[in-house]
Amino acid sequence: MTYATEHETDEGRVFTVTGGDWDTVVKGIDPLHDEKIIVNMGPQHPSTHGVLRLVCELEGETVTEVRPIVGYLHTGIEKSLEFRNWTQGTTFVTRMDYLAPIFNETGYCLAVEKLLGITDDIPERATTIRVLMMELNRIASHLVWLGTTGMELGAISVMLYCFREREYVLEIFEMVSGLRMNMAYVRPGGVAQDVPDAAIGKIRDFLDLLPKRMKEYEDLLSGQPIWTERTQGVAVLDVSACLALGTTGPVLRSAGLPWDLRKTDPYCGYETYEFDVPTAETGDVWGRYLVRMAEMRESMKIIEQCLERLRPGPVMVADKKIAWPAQLAMGADGMGNSLEHVAKIMGESMESLIHHFKLVTEGFRVPAGQVYVAIEHPRGELGVHAVSDGGTRPYRVHYREPSFINLQALPAMSEGGLIADVIAGGASLDPVMGGCDR
Amino acid sequence: MTDDQNTRPGPVPVWAPPVGATSGAPAELPPATPAGRGMFGVQGSGDTSGFGGLRPRRLLPQATPRPYGGPTAGSREFDEVYDSLAEAFPQLDDAVEAVVVDRGELTLHIVPERIAQVCQVLRDDEALRFELCSSVSAVDYLDAGEDRRYHVVYHLMSLTYRRRLRLEAAVGGEHPALPSVCGVYPTADWQERETYDMFGVVFEGHPHLTRILMPDDWEGHPQRKDYPLGGVPVEYKGAEIPPPDTRRSYQ
Incomplete structure (x- = not known):
């Protein structure tokens, strides 16, 4: 030699x-x-979905250790909840995972309703609207996932397309709730207001539009050699690893286990809707891509069924001790209590005024006890542990946030791989730091 | 006007010039009334806003007698879970303090020292198979006495049988501590760190129990009920804004 x-x-x-x-x-x-090199990725890095910091120990291009550091977006939402009444809580929780606000609200409201024991009294129309909004939100969230993951792996055009369609969903949200994000639309007892007819038309247009657009994304990505190279066989996590690390949602389903709380532990009447739980066998980034694309199609099926089921009716529980006292209506200065209601409490009925005042300032009492409610969030199991001491404010609310739990799996899926695959693996977990840090 | 008049309790609050008035700053918060009497100096619980120190009764569900039932009427699921656990873990009577069934959910109150052993059995026994530890967190029951103040709460899920189970372990004292379940459920790693961060409960045997959400050099544990809410008084345009927990709505 x-x-x-x-x-x-x-x-x-x-x-x-x-x-x-x-x-x-x-x-x-x-x-x-x-020699080993320590590379600090983040907290301000274009591919960290917020402010996530990854401390990577490298040997050449091989990652020997990854340590995710979180907490940069901690805002103490769980603590703040303890100082506002139960209804105001939705305004806080909607700001946790800002890509899936409806899920945060619905999980919270289901927990409050279970504590109150009024789960069965929620009007059917309200439940159907919740399902409708959740599935629209799931599509919007998966679109952001696809767009950002595409961008992180070098496909910038797909990001532009996905955000364009997501914008469409946000416009629907605006028509329904008045806000594009952080709507505080789902309230204990029902939803804040009814869905306007114009929004139904827009949702139908969206259902016509999205399949065509999704075909475009797939044409762009599925056969694309760079996309397949960067995703297939990358960041593999099998079922046992997922369960040990608590990883749920599309990541678990991409490993082959059809575990979806909408089927396995139904809530909001999901057991009466027809849809499938898509899975993949590969357990890699590619599998998660396939699962999320298929899930968007399943969500469209559910939305269609929701639209068929929407019958006229109340959208708030009948119990006047819990329901918001006023109908909301559009006024000259935006959304607010309807003029009719204001005229009544100010001009006609003293008792109505007292009732309105008590319920709005003090809120309703919730019997003491604790519940745990879990729903299928776009990123996995969203669990809400709510404790009441019998007062008008939550004693403790804890969110089992799927972004927080799933991020623990990042070292397991990227150690021993290439540094470039840390990006792909992290993106495939779809962490949203607002939810992770709360 | 003397100070004596200003602080005397009574049905009608005595007028006082706003604090900022003498310094030439805009008027700010109304004058403080005697501590704990609310904005209008009301005695007892005359408060109607819910923000004036209203103390609700705390009636948490107590131990449930047999049969425990199940999540739906007519189900015996909770009895099955308890019996299977008793069979697989003979020392169960020493480990379980109470069994509570409330709102279709089963809670086992576990002696803190035994929590890791119980979790191990719950995960491994074929009739139980709680494979997934959904959530670990804690609740600070300030009124439950110093020794049982922090209830660490575990939510387990069995994918095989589609069941949920809640474990609760009460710790307290100056250095609340209990064994870590990280060895049984690796997913508890970050959740125990969060619980330590927020409540100061130490999980013995945890590989690296450090703060996770708060900065590393933070003092105190924010989710404790006696954690002071709000920092320092802030001066704004010459007037002093008191910290949040001394404002009238939080007293």
Whole structure:
């Protein structure tokens, strides 16, 4: 075996390389050879979905250790909840996972309703609207996932397309609730207001539009060699690893276990809707892509069934001790209590005014006890543990946030792989730091 | 006007110039009435806003007698879970403090020292198979006495049998501590760190119990009920805004 010969020149040391002796060459000139490098990714990094910091220990391009550091977006929402009444809680929780606000609200409201024991009294129309909004939100959330993951793996165009369609969903949200994000639309007892007819038309248009657009995304990505190279066989996590690390949602389903709380532990009447739980066998980023694309199609099926089921009726529980006292209506200065209601409490009925005042400022009492309610969030199991001491404010609310739990799996799926695959693996978990840090 | 008049309790609050009035700053919060009497100096619980220190009764469900039933009427699921656990874990009577069934949910109150052993059995026994630890967190029951103040709560899920189970372990004292379940459920890692961060409960045997959400050099544990709510008084345009927990609505 011959080694690279070296000789000094005016311009420094020069090696003559003949092949097979690269190691020698590198040893001769790279002082960091055989040494580990610590690379700090984030907290401000374009592919961290918020403010996530990853401390990576590298050997060359191989990752030997990843340590995710979270908490940069901690805002103490769970603590703040304890100082506002039960109804106001929706305004806080909707801000946790800002890509899936309806899920945060619905989980919270289902927990409050279970504590109150009025789960069966929620009007059917309200439940159907919740399901409708949740599935629209799931599509919007998966679209952001696809867009950002595409961008992180080098497909910028798909991000532009996905955000365009997501905008469409946000416009629907605006028509229904008045707000594009963080709507506080789902309230204990029902929803804040009824769905306007114009929104129904827009949802139908969206259902016509999205399949065509999804075909475009798939044409862009599915056969694309860079996309398949970057996703297939990357960041693999099998079922046992998922369960040990608590990873649920599309990541668990991409490993082959059809575990979806809408089927296995139904809530909001999901057992009466017809839809499938898509799975993949590969357990890699590619599988998660396939699962999420299929889930968007299933969500469209559910939305169609919701639209068929929407019958006129109340959208808030009949119990006047819990329901918001006023109908909301659009006024000159935006959404607010309807003029009719204001005229009544100010001009006609003293008792109505007292009732309105008590319910709005003090809120309703919730019998003491604790419940745990879990719903299928776009990222996995969203669990709400709500404790009441019998007062008008929550004693403690804890969110089992899927982004927080799933991020624990990042070291398991990226150690031993390439640094570039940390990005792909992290993106496939779809963490939203607002939810993770709360 | 003397200070004596200003602080005397009575049905009608005595007028006082706003604090900012003398410093030339805009008027700010209304004058403080005697502590704990609310905005209008009312005695007893005359408060109607819910924000004036109203103390509700705390009636948490107590131990439930047999049969425990199940999540739906006519089900015996909770009895099955308890019997299977008793069979697989003979020392169960020493480990369980109480069994509570409330709102279709089963809660086992576990002696803190035994929590990891119980979790191990719950995960491994074929008749139980609680494979997934959904959630670990805690609740600070300030009124439950210093020794049983922090209830660490575990929510387990059995994918095989589609069941849920809640475990609760009450710890307290100056250094609340109990064994970590990280060895049984690796997913408890971050959740125990969060619980430590928020409540100061130490999980013995945890591989690296450090703060996770709050900054590393933070003092105190924010989710404790006696954690002071709001920092320092802030001066704004010459007037002093008191910290949130001394404002009237939080007293």
